[in-house]
Amino acid sequence: MNETENMSNEQRHAIYKNLAGTTCVCGSAKKARQSLCRAHYFRLPPGTRQALYETEGYPETFARACETLGLALPETGVAG
Numbered sequence: 430m431n432e433t434e435n436m437s438n439e440q441r442h443a444i445y446k447n448l449a450g451t452t453c454v455c456g457s458a459k460k461a462r463q464s465l466c467r468a469h470y471f472r473l474p475p476g477t478r479q480a481l482y483e484t485e486g487y488p489e490t491f492a493r494a495c496e497t498l499g500l501a502l503p504e505t506g507v508a509g
């Protein structure tokens with residue numbers, strides 16, 4: 430049972446957009462195709478870091494990583 434499985438398509442889209450972008454959800458610079466800035470990435474447990482390279486279930490993995498780090502998920506651009 431995992432609450433992030435009920436993630437909206439808008440949220441998934443925002444997460445992929447974040448992956449392609451160059452700003453971490455915290456506002457720091459990151460590289461495109463990297464999930465997080467270095468500071469946040471290296472705060473994750475090794476298993477979670479590895480999981481972020483899996484294409485399958487990527488948005489859910491990213492959401493769990495944000496939860497672990499106490500970070501908000503990327504803005505969806507949808508009000509509410």
Ligand SMILES: [Zn+2]
Nearest residue numbers: 453455466469
């Ligand atoms: Zn960051």
